[in-house]
Amino acid sequence: MNTPNPHLSGAIEAPVAMGTAPYISPDYAREEKERLWLKVWQVACREEEIPKVGDYYTYEILDQSVIVTRTAEDEFTAYHNACRHRGRRLTKGCGHATHFHCPYHGWQWSLSGENTHVLDREDWSGALDEARLRLRQVKTGRWGGFVFVNFDPDCVRLEEFLQEVPYWLGAFETDKMRYKWRQWLRMDCNWKVAVEAFIEGYHATTTHPQISRYGSSKVGSSSEGLHGRLFQMGAAGGGIGTGVNAKDEIDIREIPYLGLKQAQETVWSNTSDTFVEAARLLPELLPEDVSSIEVSMKLMEVACQLDAERGVEWPKVDPQHMALVGINWHLFPNTVLLPNVTFCLGFRMRPDGFNPDSSIMEVFALERYPEGQEPKTEWEHKPDQTGDSWPLLIKQDFRNLAEQQAGMHSVSLDGLTPNPVQEAGVINFQRNLAAYMDREPPALLLPAEG
Known part of the structure; x- marks a missing residue:
């Protein structure tokens, strides 16, 4: 395990302009084989x-x-x-x-x-x-x-390549989780376009408007060496199921249930049946004048008790660690994990041959189960992006990807300009990719003179 660093990397990057060649160039796609895929873990x-x-x-x-x-x-x-x-x-x-x-x-x-x-x-x-x-x-x-x-x-040892990922994510013991479901499809976009859709939260307010109802939808992004992290920018305890949106007059004790039920129905992950049931019980267990922090703590306490009763043992995660770890991690180059104490949503994107305008996206949910009670699953091909084959939140992301890929071919584009705060992970991804590919990193975006 890497030596822990008590301070994660800064979340703010300087504004940059990024070229479109990594996403649309056939030559770049072919060069990725030798420079990236034959060299990277x-x-x-x-x-x-x-x-x-x-x-x-x-x-x-x-x-x-x-x-x-x-x-x-x-x-x-x-x-x-x-x-x-x-x-x-x-x-x-x-x-x-x-x-x-x-x-x-x-x-x-x-x-x-x-x-x-x-x-x-x-x-x-x-x-x-x-x-x-x-x-x-x-x-x-x-x-x-x-x-x-x-x-x-x-190559360097995997432990060296992963840098601080094992320290921050190892606490969740994803090795003790098992597949809940897993499925895949081909996307009409470059594999990096697909990756980047899931390593920034800047799109959430527009693409996923339902998220902000029960928690802050503003998500910060930081670079963690080769890898990247997303974190909630709302108040402590904010996020789907635990955050409070002041414009809604909702009993604070009910917000976790509303948010987690929404996640269960629209993500098919990012929660568990146990968490949903624990959240449902909160109004009976807490007084009306409770704080959001107390609500979050009680949710974890009750969920842990319910899981213990059904034979699921939780990992021991320090509360401070839980507060700092973030909500989403990008493992360079093509894996994204959204871990928690008993569940994890994951993505893996791969190029579809050497076609820069196509990729293979795999999505999976992991969960802790009583020993021997995990479901039997296989990789299921689900090509329909509009029906009931995919959860709502992921379908909302699908709607952007092919259109973004097509738009990147426009001759009008003189540089992509990711948000230096909320999309810092995208900048870090392209900066590290450029190093593997022996290209110039994203250029600083300077104010126009005059």
Whole structure:
């Protein structure tokens, strides 16, 4: 774990202008393969997706394919998904194997990557040595229940890459959460357009007007090295379900239930049934003259008790840590997590081949369950962006992405100008991306002379 820093990075950036080439250029999209995707740590799967020795998950990024397999009870190994004979891929999707078998000519490998069979090996007159026959490994790392891969054999350790993420998010023990649901679709936008929609809160007032009714919708953004963080800019205890909007005459004890019920119905995550039930009980448990802080504390107390009764143990998160951690974290380059004590909403965006105007978006909800009672889930393809396949809040985001991508092709654009306070995470993302891509970082936006 990284050494904790009691002070998170500053939230305010200088105004900048950003070019559109990273979002629309075919050449840039192709260059990302060598400079970014073959060099960076990236989430491949969750440990729970390959729970038994011999289980495997096929991870794909651009034209590269990786077999991630559990090789021992507490060990994961990744291999390039290509037969050492003539290149045929060995696996597709998820499955279980006692060995890896090439359906083309029958070559085989053990789970440890050693070749165990070559048909008529003597035909090579001894030229096929063990080093040539072994499956080529891809670097692996684990954190928070996620399995990461890196194609670069000389990469930094995952712990170094994650910087302070394990300190701030490790308290939530996402490794003890399990999938509640998970689904994916193709989007008519660049993968970075999709990422950036979920690492800034500046759009919330306009795109998600319902949010501000039960809490502050103004969200600040800060850079955290390679990564980024969002935090509520309202009063202490503000946010969906706990904040107070002064223009509404609502009993402060009822606001958590109204907000959390809204999250349950419009996000399908960012809360749990336990939290909703705990919030429903608050008016019976608290006096009328209670403060918002007392409401928040009672909500957590009751929810913890209800979860304990059903066999769900909460992580021990210090209240000060909870206050500082923020509500949303961007793990560079393409993963976004919204963690809490018993649940987490997550996103992973990937390029759709080398087409800069298309991407693959995966959305998942994690939750703590009594041992053995987690639901069985699979990745479900949900291409319909307008029906009941997606929660309202995410559909509201969908409406912007293809239109933004199309608009970025306009010859009138002489630079994108993200909000330096509420979209600082976007600036930080593009600054770090520029470093990987060996490009100039976003340029300072100076006032016009005169």
